[in-house]
Amino acid sequence: xxQQADDPPAPDHPHVFPESRKPGEILFVMISMGVALALLxxxxxxxxxxxxxxLASQPRLWPSLSLGGVVLFGLMNAWSRIRVxxxxxxxxxxxxxxxxxxxxxxxxxYVLAIPVIGYLLATVTxxxxxxxxxxxxGRPVWIAxxxxxxxxxxxxxxxxVKIPGGAIYEFAPDPLRYIxxxxx
Numbered sequence: 045x046x047q048q049a050d051d052p053p054a055p056d057h058p059h060v061f062p063e064s065r066k067p068g069e070i071l072f073v074m075i076s077m078g079v080a081l082a083l084l085x086x087x088x089x090x091x092x093x094x095x096x097x098x099l100a101s102q103p104r105l106w107p108s109l110s111l112g113g114v115v116l117f118g119l120m121n122a123w124s125r126i127r128v129x130x131x132x133x134x135x136x137x138x139x140x141x142x143x144x145x146x147x148x149x150x151x152x153x154y155v156l157a158i159p160v161i162g163y164l165l166a167t168v169t170x171x172x173x174x175x176x177x178x179x180x181x182g183r184p185v186w187i188a189x190x191x192x193x194x195x196x197x198x199x200x201x202x203x204x205v206k207i208p209g210g211a212i213y214e215f216a217p218d219p220l221r222y223i224x225x226x227x228x
Contacts, residue, residue: 064129068137073118073125080114087111150174162210163200164228168192201227 091104099105150170157166171192175185199205209225216224 064131065125066137067131067133068141069125070122070130071134071138073122077115077118077122080111080118084108084111084115147174150177158210159208160210161212162224162228163207164193164196164224165210165212167196171195196228 087104087108091107093104094102150173154166154170157169160166161169168189169192171188172185175188180188200207213221213224
């Protein structure tokens with residue numbers, strides 16, 4: 045295709061090579077490499093060397109290679125990006141990462157609630173609570189509750205997954221308790 049006279053000149057490099065670093069890029073690389081180095085240092089205490097086995101059969105080999113790859117490629121990334129102009133906003137990006145940890149807390153609360161209030165109530169409450177937390181109101185909240193009910197019915201009834209009943213089920217009359225334990 046020919047370039048027209050009024051078209052801007054083509055850049056010397058493709059657009060896939062950015063001119064500047066993204067906020068938090070080096071911070072992310074440093075955190076990743078730090079975690080990988082800590083895990084790599086723990087390999088001798090977490091795995092063993094099996095006598096008489098080949099190198100590829102050793103439990104330490106593949107985790108060590110994977111973690112070494114994270115460190116190596118992290119170093120290569122940092123080395124190639126450290127000289128590039130930094131875009132401001134590193135700590136705002138890190139704050140966004142920390143804010144996302146809230147959802148891990150929501151999930152842990154859900155897991156802790158299941159043995160107490162049961163799978164049905166915990167799942168429906170979790171789904172509707174997350175919908176409300178994300179700012180949904182009205183119909184989407186009802187859809188989230190229906191989704192929670194569907195998940196419970198699918199896993200407990202259709203798939204026959206064995207999930208322990210909640211302590212609250214003990215207060216139900218005997219025939220209802222069996223139904224709650226078996227299907228909800």
